[in-house]
Amino acid sequence: MKRGFKGWWPLFVLGCALAACATTQALAGPGGKATSGVYYEIFVRSWYDSNGDGIGDLNGVTAKLDYLKWLGVDGIWLMPINPSPSYHGYDVTDYYGINPQYGSMADFRRLLRAAHQRGIKLIMDLVPNHSSNESPWFKAARDPHSAYRDWYEWATPDTDRKAISATGGPAWHELPDGQSGPEPYYKGIFVAQMPDLNYDNPAVRKEMIGIGKFWLKQGVDGFRLDAAQHIYDDLETDWDSPTVLAKNLDWWREFDRGVAAVNPQAWLVGEVARQHADELVPWMGALDAVFNFPLAERLIDSARQERDRDLGATLERLDKAYRAAARGRFDDAPFLSNHDQERVMSQLDGNPAHMRTAAAMLLTLPGHPFVYYGEELGMRGQKPDEHLREPMRWYRAAGGKGEPTWEGWSAGDGAAVSVEAERADPASLLHWYRMLIGWRRDIPALRVGTLRNWRAAGPAVAAWELVDARGTVLVLHNLSGTAQTVALPEGGFRTLLRHSRPDTAIADGKLLLPPYASAIVQ
Numbered sequence: 363m364k365r366g367f368k369g370w371w372p373l374f375v376l377g378c379a380l381a382a383c384a385t386t387q388a389l390a391g392p393g394g395k396a397t398s399g400v401y402y403e404i405f406v407r408s409w410y411d412s413n414g415d416g417i418g419d420l421n422g423v424t425a426k427l428d429y430l431k432w433l434g435v436d437g438i439w440l441m442p443i444n445p446s447p448s449y450h451g452y453d454v455t456d457y458y459g460i461n462p463q464y465g466s467m468a469d470f471r472r473l474l475r476a477a478h479q480r481g482i483k484l485i486m487d488l489v490p491n492h493s494s495n496e497s498p499w500f501k502a503a504r505d506p507h508s509a510y511r512d513w514y515e516w517a518t519p520d521t522d523r524k525a526i527s528a529t530g531g532p533a534w535h536e537l538p539d540g541q542s543g544p545e546p547y548y549k550g551i552f553v554a555q556m557p558d559l560n561y562d563n564p565a566v567r568k569e570m571i572g573i574g575k576f577w578l579k580q581g582v583d584g585f586r587l588d589a590a591q592h593i594y595d596d597l598e599t600d601w602d603s604p605t606v607l608a609k610n611l612d613w614w615r616e617f618d619r620g621v622a623a624v625n626p627q628a629w630l631v632g633e634v635a636r637q638h639a640d641e642l643v644p645w646m647g648a649l650d651a652v653f654n655f656p657l658a659e660r661l662i663d664s665a666r667q668e669r670d671r672d673l674g675a676t677l678e679r680l681d682k683a684y685r686a687a688a689r690g691r692f693d694d695a696p697f698l699s700n701h702d703q704e705r706v707m708s709q710l711d712g713n714p715a716h717m718r719t720a721a722a723m724l725l726t727l728p729g730h731p732f733v734y735y736g737e738e739l740g741m742r743g744q745k746p747d748e749h750l751r752e753p754m755r756w757y758r759a760a761g762g763k764g765e766p767t768w769e770g771w772s773a774g775d776g777a778a779v780s781v782e783a784e785r786a787d788p789a790s791l792l793h794w795y796r797m798l799i800g801w802r803r804d805i806p807a808l809r810v811g812t813l814r815n816w817r818a819a820g821p822a823v824a825a826w827e828l829v830d831a832r833g834t835v836l837v838l839h840n841l842s843g844t845a846q847t848v849a850l851p852e853g854g855f856r857t858l859l860r861h862s863r864p865d866t867a868i869a870d871g872k873l874l875l876p877p878y879a880s881a882i883v884q
Contacts, residue, residue, distance in 0.1 A: 396803040400725070401437040401485070401732045402430055405701060406464050407449065408753045408766050409735065416767035418753070420465040424473045425764070427480055429781065433738065433792075434799035437483035437730070439586050441701060443470070446494060449768070450701075450751070451487075452588065453494035453556050457573045467580075474581040483583040485629060490570050490617075491589040492556040500557050504537060515560050517547035526598040527551035533597055551596050552589075561593050561613055571620035574628075578621055584629030590614065590649065591634045607644060614648040631695050631730075639680050646687035651695040651730060654680075658698055662709050664824060665720035668842040673723070674815035674826040681728075681813040692812070694729030698737065701751055705734070705743035708773070712742065715878040718794055719841050722862065722880040723824060725798040726837045728811050738795040739784055742773035749773070755780040794862075798880075801860045805882060807835045819848050823875065835859065836883040840875040848873040850883065857884040 410422030420443070430438065442451030445459045460467050477484050493499055502510040517523055517534055527533035528551055535554040537546040549558045559566050574585065594609040595601065614632070621628050634645055634652040645652045657676070664671045685692050698706045698720055710716040717740055724731050736754055743750045753766040758777035777783055784792035802808045811828030819825040822842040828835050836855050840846045849872050850856070858868055860882040867874045868883070875881060 397436050397481075397809070398434050398799045398802040399730045399809040400435045400799050400802065401439055401483075401695075401730050402433070402435040403439045403441070403700060403732055403734045405441045405735065405751050406443060407768060408751055410754065410756070410764045411766045412764065415463075417463050418766045418768075419463070420460070420469040420473050422764060424469075424476045427473075427476055427482060430482060431480045433796055434803065435733070436481065437485065437583070438477065439732065440484065440486050442487045442489060442588075444489075447496050448494075448555070450747070452489055453492070453496075454489050455494045455497045457493075458576055471580060478581070483629075484581075485584040485586050485631070486577060486582050487588055488574065488577075488585040489588045490559070491592045492550060492552065492558045495550075495555050495557055512563050513560055513566050514557050515549040517549075521547065523547055528592060528595045528597055528600055530598075549596060551592060558592075558596065567613065567616065571617055574617065574621040575624045578624040578628055583625075583627075584631070584650075587614075587630060587632040587649070590632030590645075590652070591636070611644060611648040614645075618648065639676065640683065643680075643683045643687050646684045646693075647689070651693040653695045653697060653700075653732070657696055658703075661696075661720055661723050662698060662706065664723070664841060665716040666710055666713075668716075669821055670819075670824040670841060673824045674813075674817070677727070677813050677826055678815040685812075692728065692810075694727070695732055696724055696727045696729060697732040697734070698724055700732070700734050702747070703750070704745065705741055705750060705773075706737055707740045708742040708744050714740065714791065715843065717791060718862075719839055719878055719880070721791075721795060722798055722839050725795070725802060726808055726839075726880070726882070728807075728809060728813060728828060733795070738792050739779050739781065740775075740791045741779060742775055744773070757782045797862070801882065805835060805859060806830055806832065808837075808882070811835070818851070820846060822846055823848060833884065837880075838873065838875060838883065839880045840878060843877045845877055846875045848875060855883045858882075859884050 404423060406420065406423060407418045409418040410426050411418050412421035412425055413419065442454065443461055443464055444451065444454045445456045445461050446453050451461065460470055474484055499510050499513055502508045503514045523534045525533045533549055533551055534547045535550050550556050551558055561567055591610060593613050594606045600606045618630060630649045631651045632645060632649045634642060635655050636642055637656060639654065639656045642652050642654065660671055660673060660676065664673060681692060706720060707717050739755060741755060743752060748769055749772045752769050752771050755775065756762055756765055758780050784790035807828040807830040811830045814827040814829065816825040816827050816836060819838060822840060823846050824839045824841060826837050828837060838848060856868060858866065858881060863876045863879040865876050866879055866881050873881065873883060
């Protein structure tokens with residue numbers, strides 16, 4: 363056990379049991395319509411196998427919607443479900459089809475109906491920057507006389523074929539059979555199997571908008587936009603170019619206008635992997651939200667170091683900047699990790715207290731927090747990528763019904779890291795996530811509040827205010843294994859709305875915050 367963890371464990375178990383009961387009532391909400399704003403990322407191949415072929419599928423997602431409803435999430439993001447020659451699906455051959463390993467269009471429509479019946483929205487991965495090199499488009503484009511030739515970018519005699527791409531690898535790739543004229547090199551900023559589409563070609567822009575419209579007509583609620591910044595950010599030299607940024611934003615505004623003709627409320631969240639939060643601000647207005655990579659790193663570092671890394675000030679500055687860029691509207695997509703990154707529990711060296719505080723910070727932020735499947739169980743995973751995307755752990759023992767077998771488990775997690783074990787344990791990380799998501803349903807300010815920094819807590823406490831039409835709440839997280847006493851402002855903040863441990867208390871104008879505890883004060 364880490365410092366301070368063992369002594370309060372019995373109280374923590376009791377607190378979680380009580381909180382779980384309270385959350386059960388909160389999840390229903392008035393008229394059953396309370397929301398959390400939380401989205402859940404699913405790799406279909408690894409989720410649940412409904413037909414016994416070892417590969418998760420769309421019917422498997424449908425089969426487990428009640429688990430997601432129980433957890434309290436309001437939306438799911440499906441990683442690519444289009445036909446693809448790869449296991450991950452990020453090289454698409456048919457943007458209008460369903461990967462036959464995952465099922466049929468009828469299965470997908472059934473999933474959409476079942477999700478919507480439960481009040482769960484569904485966004486799907488759209489991969490617009492590049493297609494597969496096995497796409498019919500690219501195969502046709504190898505002919506210099508084809509109408510598809512200009513759908514891709516081809517080198518000229520003056521091209522620097524040794525140029526480094528914006529993702530750090532080679533930007534240009536040679537066709538293996540020497541076809542396509544005297545300069546058989548094409549641009550692919552990720553890998554050779556993913557040739558970049560040419561968005562200076564109006565036909566490509568029209569086609570991608572048509573693809574978006576097609577899926578919205580099927581009933582999807584929006585898109586997670588893969589590599590959104592790389593439509594024009596192709597080369598290493600493009601990384602900080604204002605011209606490239608402007609072209610990217612112009613395209614996404616065009617896409618937004620195009621798909622709005624089918625669904626004006628379609629939600630567009632972009633993968634914009636920038637290093638500084640301020641670099642995300644220009645994207646507000648072109649898209650609804652972008653994934654906040656810098657914040658994910660800051661949250662995990664704060665949990666690991668047991669020290670507030672100026673989170674409140676950073677969040678307040680970002681809140682103001684987002685609202686200014688989006689004409690008063692605020693939306694964010696905070697997260698801890700995803701399918702490309704080391705799993706959170708691995709980043710935190712398996713420390714359960716740090717995992718809980720990281721989750722607590724994430725799930726008390728406004729916007730739409732994203733949870734990567736298995737994160738709520740504490741699944742671990744390190745590179746290579748396949749190990750980050752291993753099958754969901756449904757049962758204590760391997761070989762249970764619906765368990766995908768396309769990939770094994772590499773992290774060494776035991777039987778306790780499973781839905782079966784953790785649902786039965788009110789003190790589990792799974793119930794911790796469910797409790798926190800329940801807080802979001804109960805307290806609207808956690809979802810939609812305007813964030814303000816709160817500086818009165820010590821360096822071991824992360825704290826911020828959230829203001830909405832109902833008033834102001836103060837969010838506090840003790841990141842350390844030592845109890846903290848926080849002086850509250852005179853004349854306010856005396857009601858303890860929610861707390862993660864039963865020994866949390868307010869007395870004489872001070873909040874006693876036990877080790878690794880969180881509290882919401884009004």
